[in-house]
Amino acid sequence: MALLDIRNLTVAFQTGNGMFTAVDRVSVSLSEGEVVSIVGESGSGKSVAMLAMMGLLPWTARVTADRMEFDGKDLLAMGSGEKRRIIGREITMIFQEPMSSLNPCFTVGFQLTEALKTHLRMGRKERRERAVELLNQVGIPEPVKRLSVFPHQLSGGMSQRVMIAMAIACNPRLLIADEPTTALDVTIQAQILDLLLKLQQDNDMALVLITHDMGVVAETAKRVMVHYAGQQVEHQEIGGLFANPHHPYTAALLAALPERAASKKLPSIAGVVPGQFDRPTGCLFSPRCRFVTDLCRSSEPPPAPAELGSALCHYPLDDGVPLNHPDGKEAV
Amino acid sequence: MFIYVLKKIGVIIPTFLGVTLVAFIFIRLLPGDPVLLMAGERGMTEERHARMMAEFGFDKPILVQYGLYLNQLAHGDFGTSIITRKPVLQEFMTLFPATVELSLCAIILAVLLGLPAGMIAAVKRGSFFDHTVMTGALTGYSMPIFWWGLLLIIFFSGILGWTPVSGRISLLYYFEPVTGLMLVDSLLSGQDGAFWSAIRHLILPTVVLATIPLAVIARQTRSAMLEVLGEDYIRTARAKGLSPIRVTGLHALRNALIPVITVVGLQVGVLFAGAILTETIFSWPGIGKWMVDSIFRRDYPSVQGGLLLIAAIVMIVNLLVDLLYALINPRIRHTE
Ligand SMILES: Nc1ncnc2c1ncn2[C@@H]1O[C@H](COP(=O)(O)OP(=O)(O)OP(=O)(O)O)[C@@H](O)[C@H]1O
Ligand SMILES: [Mg+2]
Numbered sequence: 001m002a003l004l005d006i007r008n009l010t011v012a013f014q015t016g017n018g019m020f021t022a023v024d025r026v027s028v029s030l031s032e033g034e035v036v037s038i039v040g041e042s043g044s045g046k047s048v049a050m051l052a053m054m055g056l057l058p059w060t061a062r063v064t065a066d067r068m069e070f071d072g073k074d075l076l077a078m079g080s081g082e083k084r085r086i087i088g089r090e091i092t093m094i095f096q097e098p099m100s101s102l103n104p105c106f107t108v109g110f111q112l113t114e115a116l117k118t119h120l121r122m123g124r125k126e127r128r129e130r131a132v133e134l135l136n137q138v139g140i141p142e143p144v145k146r147l148s149v150f151p152h153q154l155s156g157g158m159s160q161r162v163m164i165a166m167a168i169a170c171n172p173r174l175l176i177a178d179e180p181t182t183a184l185d186v187t188i189q190a191q192i193l194d195l196l197l198k199l200q201q202d203n204d205m206a207l208v209l210i211t212h213d214m215g216v217v218a219e220t221a222k223r224v225m226v227h228y229a230g231q232q233v234e235h236q237e238i239g240g241l242f243a244n245p246h247h248p249y250t251a252a253l254l255a256a257l258p259e260r261a262a263s264k265k266l267p268s269i270a271g272v273v274p275g276q277f278d279r280p281t282g283c284l285f286s287p288r289c290r291f292v293t294d295l296c297r298s299s300e301p302p303p304a305p306a307e308l309g310s311a312l313c314h315y316p317l318d319d320g321v322p323l324n325h326p327d328g329k330e331a332v
Numbered sequence: 333m334f335i336y337v338l339k340k341i342g343v344i345i346p347t348f349l350g351v352t353l354v355a356f357i358f359i360r361l362l363p364g365d366p367v368l369l370m371a372g373e374r375g376m377t378e379e380r381h382a383r384m385m386a387e388f389g390f391d392k393p394i395l396v397q398y399g400l401y402l403n404q405l406a407h408g409d410f411g412t413s414i415i416t417r418k419p420v421l422q423e424f425m426t427l428f429p430a431t432v433e434l435s436l437c438a439i440i441l442a443v444l445l446g447l448p449a450g451m452i453a454a455v456k457r458g459s460f461f462d463h464t465v466m467t468g469a470l471t472g473y474s475m476p477i478f479w480w481g482l483l484l485i486i487f488f489s490g491i492l493g494w495t496p497v498s499g500r501i502s503l504l505y506y507f508e509p510v511t512g513l514m515l516v517d518s519l520l521s522g523q524d525g526a527f528w529s530a531i532r533h534l535i536l537p538t539v540v541l542a543t544i545p546l547a548v549i550a551r552q553t554r555s556a557m558l559e560v561l562g563e564d565y566i567r568t569a570r571a572k573g574l575s576p577i578r579v580t581g582l583h584a585l586r587n588a589l590i591p592v593i594t595v596v597g598l599q600v601g602v603l604f605a606g607a608i609l610t611e612t613i614f615s616w617p618g619i620g621k622w623m624v625d626s627i628f629r630r631d632y633p634s635v636q637g638g639l640l641l642i643a644a645i646v647m648i649v650n651l652l653v654d655l656l657y658a659l660i661n662p663r664i665r666h667t668e
Contacts, residue, residue, distance in 0.1 A: 103569065
């Protein structure tokens with residue numbers, strides 16, 4: 001049985017101009033100890049999807065799903081009290097901005113031990129010992145001294161290490177890491193990523209790694225979900241994804257990787273992810289797709305079969321060739 | 333932190349000097365001759381008038397008068413009332429506890445009601461409660477104190493007869509002041525009903541004086557809370573599975589308090605201004621009423637000394653608030 005099983009999750013925000021669908025029928029499933037990655041450009045609904053699962057969205061969000069289960073328990077149906085026993089204990093999350101994610105008014109020690117007190121009812125001395133142990137695990141030097149330090153005295157990398165320590169405090173079974181390295185120096189990014197993967201293996205926890213960096217994906221995940229404008233456009237094993245991407249968007253993302261770029265100039269994907277006001281009809285990627293046809297502009301593509309990465313495309317690619325495309329091989 | 337404190341103190345000294353100058357000049361600009369006023373209906377001879385002008389130093393050039401005044405201040409002499417002939421400082425200290433008692437009760441009431449009201453309004457943003465609190469705060473803020481005080485007196489004292497109209501305690505009770513705070517002294521006196529009488533006298537003036545600070549604190553708390561509730565660290569706290577009460581009452585409130593404390597501190601100055609009106613309405617024998625009386629009697633030294641002492645107290649309170657601000661804000665407390 002899957003540890004996390006989400007089917008057709010949809011999140012719509014109430015805005016001044018009506019409803020805005022930020023996440024559109026996204027499915028995520030994950031078994032115990034597995035690492036999956038969600039990739040996509042900014043604004044593609046990666047964070048919103050995971051925040052919806054955690055129950056951390058503001059009241060303007062309407063969350064619906066055919067199924068949303070953790071360890072067989074229905075997350076949608078349970079009351080908020082019951083959910084709080086899972087959130088922060090069995091499922092935890094770390095965020096993109098470590099500096100602003102720590103409360104500036106409380107010490108590292110206080111924030112680190114809070115979950116231990118709430119969920120595990122540990123005594124003061126026990127909590128302190130565990131906190132020191134956690135800071136050691138995430139590679140923070142002089143852990144005893146750091147307990148009484150305030151967040152503004154920490155660097156970005158240190159803050160993210162503290163966030164990670166907080167997230168693994170109760171030995172969660174699932175950790176959601178939402179672009180954990182985006183805000184950090186390039187030199188620190190690799191360290192934090194390595195740390196996350198090491199902890200994932202040592203503690204045998206499942207990990208959802210959200211990123212918009214295909215390079216990060218290549219180094220970490222076994223399975224990848226590609227999101228675009230709130231939709232899940234492709235879902236594949238890592239090897240297959242890099243060797244044979246089925247959605248033109250995935251192919252474009254890969255082509256934009258520095259080591260894959262054919263010329264010196266980086267081929268970036270022209271255009272931006274559509275938002276609330278410039279949502280195209282038909283396929284959402286059609287304005288930026290090089291294989292676009294009239295069919296793409298007028299009708300929404302159905303998901304392709306699983307062996308084609310469930311690609312949300314009228315002409316899913318196979319070995320770089322769009323299948324059933326009117327121009328055939330000429331299109332490439 | 334040490335440097336922060338030094339800086340704050342460094343600002344106070346020139347400010348205080350500025351206040352002495354303003355107080356001095358302002359008083360001289362008021363129309364009316366104090367010596368003639370003292371003489372009253374009887375009038376006085378030219379010669380006696382000149383002698384008294386000289387005695388109080390009113391005949392010297394204005395700069396010299398100011399110099400003399402500063403010198404006196406340096407020696408802790410805030411002047412002598414030309415009506416009662418008692419040192420201004422002494423009169424001030426006798427009446428000050430009454431004002432402290434009233435102001436303290438008012439600010440406590442304002443914080444006790446304003447903080448939770450602003451907090452709940454922020455959490456339940458857009459709700460009926462939120463609209464009620466915000467409308468109430470706006471009304472309270474724009475209410476003329478004098479009119480509001482009279483309205484309360486008419487209703488609660490006149491029509492309902494629940495509260496006394498003026499004074500600090502019923503004339504039935506008499507005891508020597510120990511602390512000067514009527515609530516404490518009436519308890520210490522051990523007389524039956526004295527404490528209750530003191531409370532009944534305190535209620536209306538406290539409500540009147542608390543109105544504006546209450547409105548300001550409620551509004552400020554609401555806006556500070558709204559801002560803080562959208563911060564990333566609140567999401568982190570919720571992601572830990574903490575109860576909503578702990579998230580808002582501890583994680584959010586602790587941060588929202590930082591701007592609120594500053595506002596509460598600024599309200600102390602407003603409170604003294606309000607005390608002048610409130611004490612006059614309720615014949616509350618504090619420094620507010622004393623200042624008004626002194627102005628009407630053209631008691632220059634009392635007004636001048638009183639102004640300076642009030643200014644000094646406001647500055648000291650603001651300094652204390654700044655210290656509290658630093659204590660509650662780790663970003664200031666822990667800087668090298
Ligand atoms: N509270 C909200 N109300 C309305 N719209 C929202 C809200 N939160 C997010 N959105 C919108 O939802 C869309 C998806 O946002 P999301 O933060 O999930 O993107 P993302 O894929 O995580 O991007 P990034 O890489 O920048 O983190 C965006 O268009 C965003 O503007
Ligand atoms: Mg995001």
